[in-house]
Amino acid sequence: MSTPPQHRxxxxxxxxLLAIAVVCLSLPIxxxxxxxxxxxxxxxxxxxxxxxxxxxxxxxxxxxxxxxxYRLVLKARPHRPMNPEGTEFLTDAADxxxxxANDGEAGR
Amino acid sequence: MSTLKLAQAxxxxxxxxxxxxxxxxxxxxxxxxxxxxxxRPASMDSLEEWGLGGRSFGTWVTWFLLGGxxxxxxxxxxxxxxxxxxxxVSGFFAVPYTIVLYPIIFVFMSRLWSVSHRHGYVTPADFxxxxxGSRALTLAVAVTGFLxxxxxxxxxxxxxxxxxxxxxxGGGGNWVAKDAPIFIAFVVLALxxxxxxxxxxxxxxxxxxxxxxxxxxxxxxxxxxxxxxxGNIFNAAQQKMESTNAVTGKxxxxxxxxxxxxxxxxxxxxxxxxALFMYPHSVTATLSAKSRNTIRKNAAILPAYSxxxxxxxxxxxxxxxxxxxPIGLDGKxxxxxxxxxxFEDFFPSWFxxxxxxxxxxxxxxxxxxxxxxxxxxxxxxxxxAWIKPDATPKQEAKVSKLTSLVxxxxxxxxxxxxDKTNALNFQLLGGIWIMxxxxxxxxxxxxxxxxxxxxxxxxxxxxxxGTVSAYNVVNPATKxxxxxxxxxxxxxxxxxxxxxxxxxLNLIAAVVFTLVFRAFKADEGKxxxxxxxxxxxxxxxxxxxLDTSGPVTPSSH
Numbered sequence: 185m186s187t188p189p190q191h192r193x194x195x196x197x198x199x200x201l202l203a204i205a206v207v208c209l210s211l212p213i214x215x216x217x218x219x220x221x222x223x224x225x226x227x228x229x230x231x232x233x234x235x236x237x238x239x240x241x242x243x244x245x246x247x248x249x250x251x252x253x254y255r256l257v258l259k260a261r262p263h264r265p266m267n268p269e270g271t272e273f274l275t276d277a278a279d280x281x282x283x284x285a286n287d288g289e290a291g292r
Numbered sequence: 293m294s295t296l297k298l299a300q301a302x303x304x305x306x307x308x309x310x311x312x313x314x315x316x317x318x319x320x321x322x323x324x325x326x327x328x329x330x331x332r333p334a335s336m337d338s339l340e341e342w343g344l345g346g347r348s349f350g351t352w353v354t355w356f357l358l359g360g361x362x363x364x365x366x367x368x369x370x371x372x373x374x375x376x377x378x379x380x381v382s383g384f385f386a387v388p389y390t391i392v393l394y395p396i397i398f399v400f401m402s403r404l405w406s407v408s409h410r411h412g413y414v415t416p417a418d419f420x421x422x423x424x425g426s427r428a429l430t431l432a433v434a435v436t437g438f439l440x441x442x443x444x445x446x447x448x449x450x451x452x453x454x455x456x457x458x459x460x461x462g463g464g465g466n467w468v469a470k471d472a473p474i475f476i477a478f479v480v481l482a483l484x485x486x487x488x489x490x491x492x493x494x495x496x497x498x499x500x501x502x503x504x505x506x507x508x509x510x511x512x513x514x515x516x517x518x519x520x521x522x523g524n525i526f527n528a529a530q531q532k533m534e535s536t537n538a539v540t541g542k543x544x545x546x547x548x549x550x551x552x553x554x555x556x557x558x559x560x561x562x563x564x565x566x567a568l569f570m571y572p573h574s575v576t577a578t579l580s581a582k583s584r585n586t587i588r589k590n591a592a593i594l595p596a597y598s599x600x601x602x603x604x605x606x607x608x609x610x611x612x613x614x615x616x617x618p619i620g621l622d623g624k625x626x627x628x629x630x631x632x633x634x635f636e637d638f639f640p641s642w643f644x645x646x647x648x649x650x651x652x653x654x655x656x657x658x659x660x661x662x663x664x665x666x667x668x669x670x671x672x673x674x675x676x677a678w679i680k681p682d683a684t685p686k687q688e689a690k691v692s693k694l695t696s697l698v699x700x701x702x703x704x705x706x707x708x709x710x711d712k713t714n715a716l717n718f719q720l721l722g723g724i725w726i727m728x729x730x731x732x733x734x735x736x737x738x739x740x741x742x743x744x745x746x747x748x749x750x751x752x753x754x755x756x757x758g759t760v761s762a763y764n765v766v767n768p769a770t771k772x773x774x775x776x777x778x779x780x781x782x783x784x785x786x787x788x789x790x791x792x793x794x795x796x797l798n799l800i801a802a803v804v805f806t807l808v809f810r811a812f813k814a815d816e817g818k819x820x821x822x823x824x825x826x827x828x829x830x831x832x833x834x835x836x837x838l839d840t841s842g843p844v845t846p847s848s849h
Binding site: 191192193194195209210212213216217218219220223224225230231232233235236239240242243244246247249250251253254257258261263264265266267268269270271272273 | 380384387388391392394395396398399410521522523526547548549550551553554555557558561562584585588589591592593595596598599602606822823824826827828829831832833834835
């Protein structure tokens with residue numbers, strides 16, 4: 185529980201939100217790796233084979249999911265500015281419920 | 293005059309289209325030289341300014357720059373060509389490839405941006421040096437990056453050549469008529485890259501990307517109505533792909549991947565996506581962004597280009613329905629001419645000229661960024677690391693600028709002097725090679741569990757395996773080596789992308805050797821980063837900000 189090493193590490197984060205972001209980012213990869221699920225001609229949409237339009241659909245979904253992950257990550261781990269020496273990040277008391285997540289402030 | 297005579301065979305020199313192309317080229321050249329004044333820095337004499345545009349690009353500049361960098365002219369020529377001649381597995385995998393890419397960028401590249409911002413890293417090898425403290429591993433990453441980029445630059449020339457050939461120039465018997473246009477284009481490119489650095493492609497990328505969007509959207513709306521609609525297009529493509537190839541006795545290609553091709557399709561997409569951001573030029577464009585979140589936001593908006601690439605791929609099939617005959621000025625069929633030829637056949641000359649300009653300018657942007665990235669890699673990780681450790685930022689910038697000229701000259705010789713297939717073979721190898729730097733770059737973003745020497749040995753295993761298997765792929769029609777990038781995955785019996793198989797072997801070797809080195813308590817090397825570095829953003833202090841001339845030294849902590 186000593187102060188310096190803790191503030192050299194990753195800033196605190198909401199693990200639950202990060203996990204949801206990871207799911208958002210994994211979905212397009214998993215969906216497109218399962219080639220057998222979409223390598224077929226029908227049903228066609230505006231004459232486009234399923235194989236083609238399904239992958240176009242994932243372009244849009246990937247964009248939406250990545251943007252969702254972006255919003256989630258911003259919320260899950262807000263940026264912590266570093267001290268001028270650049271040796272550790274500063275504690276921001278405002279967005280931390282009573283500094284519960286990092287209790288290294290006491291001695292400083 | 294010999295040019296004119298030859299050109300008549302393919303419809304003559306398209307004067308209007310050629311004029312439009314030249315006007316665009318001149319406009320872009322002026323913009324490239326003017327770029328040195330854009331957001332004018334106090335001094336251009338450092339890699340931060342010349343090589344990374346001052347790490348100052350916001351969301352939209354980065355969007356255009358990365359879009360212009362990743363979706364190269366060669367892609368625009370080669371993807372529809374693959375669709376036209378071989379079908380979905382070789383061509384359409386580019387779509388899942390450029391989808392899977394963005395979650396990967398989102399996760400890895402924001403961390404790389406942060407640590408590079410803190411420590412002033414310019415190249416991926418800089419990061420590996422700082423994290424591993426191993427000069428040998430850094431050299432391996434740097435040389436791999438350099439070698440993989442060189443043929444990629446050369447291939448951009450192939451894009452320009454394709455356009456010029458369809459416009460009716462560049463195919464004459466004598467050297468001047470044949471190679472002069474490309475030569476002039478590259479000299480002009482080299483000059484404004486020399487003076488403006490990364491700012492030149494950043495400005496030109498706006499022109500390139502806007503032209504490409506206009507051309508592709510017009511093409512996919514207008515062309516299908518001319519050839520009987522999309523239903524007819526897909527029928528024509530299916531018919532061609534399912535017909536028997538006279539030489540090999542097998543089907544021409546894949547309309548939709550068959551059960552035996554699922555692994556190939558998936559591994560090509562995943563492997564290419566993992567490899568793309570290991571290339572120095574992708575990292576250069578990433579690090580030029582002004583904040584950590586610029587990269588993440590871009591991961592969400594860059595898929596717009598993937599949509600475009602998908603449409604472009606389909607133009608290869610539109611050409612099948614249209615009966616496009618991509619015949620080169622030498623009278624031989626050349627599938628790479630298929631999209632320019634399609635445009636020339638169906639569009640008025642002036643619009644064909646716009647389309648040609650889009651492709652030709654599309655070659656200039658990545659060629660500039662790639663040459664800058666290769667030069668930065670040489671300067672930082674070979675010149676400064678091994679030849680002149682006390683080089684000042686000014687000397688670094690000078691070496692890098694000169695190297696960018698050499699790199700382009702080499703690309704020119706490569707394409708004009710040697711057979712084009714050499715460039716293609718090396719490009720194929722480059723993709724396999726660059727993938728082998730993935731463990732050293734990406735694993736180090738998260739952990740130092742892997743021993744630095746084990747990573748080096750893993751890299752060597754991947755390089756050797758990848759090179760040998762690529763050599764052993766024989767083209768069924770021409771019997772030439774380096775016939776493709778797909779081979780049987782050992783122990784699985786499925787066909788897969790060689791780069792990914794080599795990566796898995798690389799990974800296994802790295803794990804095994806790490807355990808061995810750890811058992812012998814081998815030196816772990818010195819890490820100059822702290823975990824918080826990987827979350828830093830713009831405004832956070834740089835580690836060596838007080839010392840701009842000395843070697844990179846971590847502040848004491």
